[in-house]
Amino acid sequence: MEVELKLLLAPEHNEQLLHHPLLGAPARVQQLAARYFDTPDLHLLCHGAGLRVRKVDGVWIQTMKAGGSVQSGLHSRNEWEGPVDRAWPRLGKLRKLIGDDAQWLSVLDTPNLKDRLEPLFLVDVQRHLWELESEGNRIEVALDVGHIERKGQQVPVNEIELELKDGDPAGLYTFALQLLEDIPLRISNINKAQRGYMLVRETGYAPFRAQPLALDADISLSEALPAVLGNCLEHIQRNETAVVDGNDPETLHQMRVGVRRLRSALKLFDAVAPCPPELLEDVRWLGEQLGAARDWDVLLASTLSRIGAQPDGGNGMMAVQALALDTAQAKRREAAQAVLSPRYTKLMLTMGAWMLQTAPLLDGTAADFSRQTLQQLHKSLLKRARRMREDDPASAHHTRIAAKRGRYALEFFHGLHRARSVRAYLKTLAAVQEELGQHNDLAVAGHLLQTLAERHPESTGAIQFARGYLTAQQATQSADLDDIRDRLRALRLPPSKH
Known part of the structure; x- marks a missing residue:
């Protein structure tokens, strides 16, 4: 070898x-x-x-x-x-x-x-x-x-x-x-x-999406950690060149998803293999660099395009879109520079070394670890769901994050559980995450438009029109929290293969 x-x-x-x-x-x-x-x-x-x-x-x-x-x-x-x-x-x-x-x-x-x-x-x-x-x-x-x-x-x-x-x-x-x-x-x-x-x-450099991870049912925890983290790192790194040299927003999105998956994986293993704080800080920094650019891409591709398509949405929206495009391109250049930086290379090298040095120290089976971890995440998700309130947007956001963590964890360990139950569980969590995420996207878009208005007061009228549209969307397209709670309460964790 x-x-x-x-x-x-x-x-x-x-x-x-x-x-x-x-x-x-x-x-x-x-x-x-x-x-x-x-x-x-x-x-x-x-x-x-x-x-x-x-x-x-x-x-x-x-x-x-x-x-x-x-x-x-x-x-x-x-x-x-x-x-x-x-x-x-x-x-x-x-x-x-x-x-x-x-x-x-x-x-x-x-x-x-x-x-x-x-x-x-x-x-x-x-x-x-x-x-x-x-x-x-x-x-x-x-x-x-x-x-x-x-x-x-x-x-x-x-x-x-x-x-x-x-x-x-x-x-x-x-x-x-x-x-x-x-x-x-x-x-x-x-x-x-x-x-x-x-x-x-x-x-060219097409977007690289997360690859399915097929862990053997009897795999040890020391083997599972590098397999899971390596899968996340591959997702991040295989999009590097396209983020630096290309202009497809999906490649940046996939790289950001890879960072989110990595952060979730590190949290999963925190009790048995705590990641050094300085390494976690560098991972957080990378997520922020990519996230800033991705938020502006979403604003351009979905939010503003929907407003411009409305019968009364044409007034000044072309100028707003042009301003948002300039900002999105600047943020993308900043993200590319982050990927090209020595800090990014040091992060990837240090993560690789830590992963190889830490994995042999772990005891036990991945199946036992997966079962215990998924139970904890499931309880946390139900707890978050019970606390959701219409007048507290943060409560829905916390539930979405819990659903995402549970989904990523099961995607990592799906090979250790019965396939039919896994599919049903993942389908429900993905739907919940999507429904709650739409509301979050509108809230982020409102914040970005406020930033744009502060930088370009000459376009305040059109920008405030867009913000008003988003406020109306949030009121009319809010997620059905009671329905989400009922679906989550009905969920059963997938049984393990052993």
Whole structure:
């Protein structure tokens, strides 16, 4: 199993890295040109595998990487590598390397794979290579500078790979944090092969949504914690590039949801694995940065567009929308800068290290922990629901938060409970969260419009018209709190599989 941490840096910082005291002796330099192979229908990619052949010191080396995971930038993948006599794959030799691993042998046994393989893209880099010891860990450090090419189209490569040769994976985070003290870095959650496939498929950076987490029924708590937190971190990090380089509001929304899921997960584990306060503060900071931009996106996309569509809503609303758009774009730029900041990189590296160091200390089964935790959250939800009052908007907000925490917790641990009951429970909580959330969105929109009026007094009339419309909406579209209470009281927690 190959374990790597991938980091991006700007080309202007390459010299600083090359002469960094942590790296010691001068680097060994290699020129590496690797061709990646797959079928026209991307058979290997569809099965989570990548196959390349590249020349290293005059020898052709064939490598297949497959499966594994990425958690907070830490790439763990199966790897089979060996010499071949040509610049084209030798599937027979690859099968011998794989041995008796039926899953990956079956991927290679698809009909006519040998004849259907073709080179899809080229990764051409100059590699500076160091091998060093750091706090008892043996680490290979590589700086790759070059490009990925597909039919004349190129994307640049300028990244560091920290590969663990021997020792504790958390040591990669520690070493990266030491580099971060002197050099601005970003974690990379996609590898060169994935970037090459993006050229092949001509895909941009689409929104990345939370992936289902299928925990085994007998999984230990020490295994469940990194699985749950890693799932949240993947949700956050796979939207990074789109938030920085793109303009799709949904990518920012998904990244913010990822942060919310992470905060909920950290609260779930707080009794057995309390997160350091400074780390929690950085998570809260990230949520605030993304949340400020998301609130303005919601105001533009739903609230103001509805007002403008009303028969009497056109008077001055175009100007209000333009002002809100300017603010939304500014907030999005601020969110992008937060993602690019050293504070964000430090947060992700520190979270990864804490997660790996904390998980082995936990005892017990995830099933017992899930059952106890869900019972506590269910009681808290019913308590919040009983306290809801029409004249107290905060009480409905607290119930919505409790419903969200319960939903996230069951989504994390759904594999430990009976599927039919899980679906019914999640459906009810999602509906309650949506109904109470609509009221909250209107309240947030009113606050944002008040801020806009203070900054742009020349548009006060149109803005106050919009605020009046929202006040009327809140009065006429308030959630039926009695109905919500009845539905929550009727809920039964899903039984566990054991």
